Amino acid sequence: MTWAPHVTVATIVERDNCFLMVYEESDGKKVYNQPAGHLDPDETLHEAAVRETLEETGWKVQLTGVVGVNLYTAPSNGITYFRTTFIAEALxxxxxxxxxxxxxxxxxxxxxxxxERKDQLRSPMTLQIIEDYRAGRRFPLNVVG
Structure with missing residues (x-):
């Protein structure tokens, strides 16, 4: 048996004390999440984060840092996600x-x-990574390639 985690990226964009989120349908439910998605072949993590943010929100962003790298196994499907969350400025x-x-x-x-929407978040990681960001957790962009 081969274990193959899904490599994903997400982006935290804060402006005027608000966070850019996507309201989306996932597994038949309407949920909130950061702009996020899978890494494409021949793409860097940085490129994936900028692309996913644009595709999911219409916002062009500039990455400024990294909040963290997390593992999450979704109880709904058993898939493990290896997620890098970036910080970005809305352009x-x-x-x-x-x-x-x-x-x-x-x-x-x-x-x-x-x-207030805690029960409507896509996963516990959605709020946890924002709390890490609010607590000042920041790494330079070059911490990941």
Whole structure:
């Protein structure tokens, strides 16, 4: 048996005390998550984070740091996700850009609004990584390739 974790990226974008989130459909439920997705072949983690953020939110971002690298095994399917979460600055928004399939909308939510939606978060990692970020956990971009 081969164990193959899924390599994913996510991006924390904060502006005016709000976090850029995606409201999406996943496994038949509507949930909130950071802009996130899988690493594509021949792509760096940095490139994947910028691409996924644009595809899921319409926002072009500039990466500024890394919050952390986490493992999460989803109870719904048993898949283990190896996720690198980046910090980014919002540069500009293309409101006419179609969003990825499954994305209902991109939204800006305060930390308090996220807490109110705790039961609607895609995974416990969604809030945990924001709490790590709020606690000042930051690493330079070159900590990952």
């Amino acid at each position: 500009n928004h293309d409101a006419n850009r179609p969003l990825d399939t499954g994305i209902i909308e991109a939204v800006w939510l305060t930390y308090e609004e996220l807490l």
